[in-house]
Amino acid sequence: MPKTLAEKVYDAHVVRSTAGEPDLLYIDLHLVHEVTSPQAFDGLRAAGRTVRRPDLTMATEDHNVPTLDVLSPIADPVSRAQVDALRRNAAEFGIRLAPMGDRDQGIVHVIGPQLGLTQPGTTIVCGDSHTSTHGAFGALAFGIGTSEVEHVLATQTLPQYRARQMSVTVDGELPEGVSAKDVILAVIAQIGTNGAAGHVIEYRGSAIEALSMEARMTICNMSIEAGARAGLIAPDETTVEFLRGRPHAPQGADWDAAVAHWRTLRTDEGAVFDTEVVLDAASLTPFVTWGTNPGQGLPISGSVPDPASLADEGERRAVEQALAYMGLTPGTPLREIEVDTVFLGSCTNGRIEDLRTAAALLRGRRIDAGTRMLVVPGSVGVKLQAEAEGLDRVFTEAGAEWRGAGCSMCLGMNPDQLQPGERSASTSNRNFQGRQGKGGRTHLVSPSVAAATALTGKLTAPADLADVPAGV
Amino acid sequence: MQPFTTHTGTVAPLRRSAVDTDQIIPAEYLKRITRTGFEDGLFVAWRRDEPDFVLNQPQYAGASVLVAGPDFGTGSSREHACWALLDGGFRVVISSRFADIFKNNSTKSGLLTVVLPQAEVEALWDAAEADPATPVTVDLRERRVTHGGRAVPFEVDDYTRWRLLEGLDDVGLTERHLADVEQYEARRPAWLPQVLPAR
Numbered sequence: 001m002p003k004t005l006a007e008k009v010y011d012a013h014v015v016r017s018t019a020g021e022p023d024l025l026y027i028d029l030h031l032v033h034e035v036t037s038p039q040a041f042d043g044l045r046a047a048g049r050t051v052r053r054p055d056l057t058m059a060t061e062d063h064n065v066p067t068l069d070v071l072s073p074i075a076d077p078v079s080r081a082q083v084d085a086l087r088r089n090a091a092e093f094g095i096r097l098a099p100m101g102d103r104d105q106g107i108v109h110v111i112g113p114q115l116g117l118t119q120p121g122t123t124i125v126c127g128d129s130h131t132s133t134h135g136a137f138g139a140l141a142f143g144i145g146t147s148e149v150e151h152v153l154a155t156q157t158l159p160q161y162r163a164r165q166m167s168v169t170v171d172g173e174l175p176e177g178v179s180a181k182d183v184i185l186a187v188i189a190q191i192g193t194n195g196a197a198g199h200v201i202e203y204r205g206s207a208i209e210a211l212s213m214e215a216r217m218t219i220c221n222m223s224i225e226a227g228a229r230a231g232l233i234a235p236d237e238t239t240v241e242f243l244r245g246r247p248h249a250p251q252g253a254d255w256d257a258a259v260a261h262w263r264t265l266r267t268d269e270g271a272v273f274d275t276e277v278v279l280d281a282a283s284l285t286p287f288v289t290w291g292t293n294p295g296q297g298l299p300i301s302g303s304v305p306d307p308a309s310l311a312d313e314g315e316r317r318a319v320e321q322a323l324a325y326m327g328l329t330p331g332t333p334l335r336e337i338e339v340d341t342v343f344l345g346s347c348t349n350g351r352i353e354d355l356r357t358a359a360a361l362l363r364g365r366r367i368d369a370g371t372r373m374l375v376v377p378g379s380v381g382v383k384l385q386a387e388a389e390g391l392d393r394v395f396t397e398a399g400a401e402w403r404g405a406g407c408s409m410c411l412g413m414n415p416d417q418l419q420p421g422e423r424s425a426s427t428s429n430r431n432f433q434g435r436q437g438k439g440g441r442t443h444l445v446s447p448s449v450a451a452a453t454a455l456t457g458k459l460t461a462p463a464d465l466a467d468v469p470a471g472v
Numbered sequence: 473m474q475p476f477t478t479h480t481g482t483v484a485p486l487r488r489s490a491v492d493t494d495q496i497i498p499a500e501y502l503k504r505i506t507r508t509g510f511e512d513g514l515f516v517a518w519r520r521d522e523p524d525f526v527l528n529q530p531q532y533a534g535a536s537v538l539v540a541g542p543d544f545g546t547g548s549s550r551e552h553a554c555w556a557l558l559d560g561g562f563r564v565v566i567s568s569r570f571a572d573i574f575k576n577n578s579t580k581s582g583l584l585t586v587v588l589p590q591a592e593v594e595a596l597w598d599a600a601e602a603d604p605a606t607p608v609t610v611d612l613r614e615r616r617v618t619h620g621g622r623a624v625p626f627e628v629d630d631y632t633r634w635r636l637l638e639g640l641d642d643v644g645l646t647e648r649h650l651a652d653v654e655q656y657e658a659r660r661p662a663w664l665p666q667v668l669p670a671r
């Protein structure tokens with residue numbers, strides 16, 4: 001029977017399958033960070049268990065790490081205790097850790113691909129919902145809870161049920177200034193924040209094939225924002241070229257064997273998807289969110305919606321609650337919304353290509369006097385690359401702040417937080433109430449919209465900048 | 473994990489849809505490295521900022537069954553969301569639709585998630601608002617929710633039901649199949665990624 005790519009990867013990892021029980025799935029790579037792992041290691045210790053495959057397990061410090069003064073101990077004692085717990089656990093159980101200050105440190109979903117550990121056709125898990133990012137390589141990658149982290153540490157397997165299959169096909173050419181972020185925000189607005197529940201999404205079509213690996217990661221990253229278990233894209237030459245020469249990519253004859261296998265990883269002709277979604281790339285425009293979940297978004301040319309126009313009581317209440325929290329008036333053009341802070345970073349848009357895109361718009365210009373902009377590279381590797389290209393100077397000369405690597409203001413577990421009532425344009429993935437700091441208000445945007453917004457102080461599309469002079 | 477067989481309690485009617493895990497427990501409360509004590513973060517922003525929030529109303533203070541709008545538990549994979557609900561005195565969450573990871577985590581932590589049609593959710597909201605003392609019984613053995621003379625069936629697969637009834641830990645169950653895991657490992661190609669040694 002013809003199979004989808006996700007079904008092929010799943011089937012290749014079934015250790016054991018018995019009627020009436022979940023399948024037991026083998027896990028090729030387990031990524032670990034400090035927030036969702038301490039209770040899992042405690043569980044191992046309490047039961048006298050070890051980590052079955054330390055050689056398939058990689059840990060990093062990302063959520064709590066400050067982005068200023070990264071070589072000093074963390075000032076917040078609670079954050080420090082959590083990071084210290086990871087360091088003790090990694091040492092005790094023999095797990096490789098990329099601590100603050102290390103060349104390999106960074107957001108867990110940025111360092112896996114960067115090191116070449118994320119490979120096509122593998123199964124990857126992490127106690128983090130954005131593990132879906134790694135699906136950009138044609139891996140089956142999904143987020144798990146702490147009990148499951150413990151299970152994978154102990155057994156290198158997970159009990160799983162088969163997911164349903166969804167295809168999201170984007171054909172055609174993306175217009176100038178429209179990016180992967182706009183594509184995925186449009187997808188989520190169309191299917192809803194839990195519209196892909198129970199499904200694995202495969203993104204396909206000519207617009208997806210034309211994307212760089214960085215852009216594919218942006219799309220797969222936010223699959224969870226549509227409620228999907230995972231999102232993936234078939235590997236192709238772009239994938240192979242990205243991995244070639246990475247530290248943990250296969251070498252020599254192994255490389256040839258791996259690439260030969262990767263080339264077989266495609267959905268078969270005639271395979272059936274349970275749900276199909278189609279988007280026309282040419283019709284997409286820069287997208288921004290106005291509400292308090294990632295499905296509440298619109299093209300930037302739109303206006304804040306009016307709850308009174310909604311017939312369904314539940315929907316009306318949801319929009320009213322969102323607008324009350326966001327401090328927005330129905331009918332306001334989105335382009336007139338003023339922001340205080342711009343955040344460029346996160347596992348969605350903290351990679352080198354995202355920084356290059358934003359820097360290209362900022363070069364020779366100054367950001368708005370009333371707006372602050374934080375630029376947080378997704379990893380130390382990205383930071384060093386950006387500095388080698390001189391991007392750090394472009395940002396600082398434009399008036400933005402150039403920081404150390406980590407999750408930072410994506411969720412504000414470190415000191416980078418919004419103040420109550422403060423409004424941000426953010427390249428991260430979640431605009432939930434309080435996500436970036438108590439009472440903070442978040443508009444999700446692409447890197448180019450973030451840069452354009454920093455220049456004007458209002459939500460702005462890159463094309464709107466034609467009349468903003470570039471100083472040089 | 474604490475076994476779940478049957479539970480009788482009162483309802484907290486949470487008339488909101490798409491309640492994400494950042495609302496159930498915000499990130500700043502995830503820094504604790506123990507497995508208990510998360511009740512202080514449970515819905516903390518709404519408890520702090522909204523006087524009418526259901527858990528701020530004394531008549532719902534003792535509720536142990538949370539009944540919420542569709543798409544409960546979207547967002548982050550934090551199992552802390554389940555722990556916070558348990559630590560806050562809840563044994564059951566009822567909604568017409570849950571996010572996958574939250575639902576999965578609930579079955580690992582002993583919090584029962586029950587899917588009922590939205591019409592039944594509304595009926596429970598109305599009943600709890602008319603009389604907050606209305607008892608509801610959630611019986612996992614019989615797969616049935618009973619309130620005010622109504623008995624509503626719900627679905628749960630046999631395997632999950634058995635694990636919850638027994639309070640079984642998955643790791644122990646998987647360890648019975650270690651021979652299968654070893655056989656699988658022997659078949660894995662040599663070129664698959666390895667974290668160690670570091671390169």
Ligand code: SF4
Nearest residue numbers: 130346347407410411
């Ligand atoms: S950058 Fe944000 S979404 Fe990504 S792993 Fe960190 S906290 Fe999670």
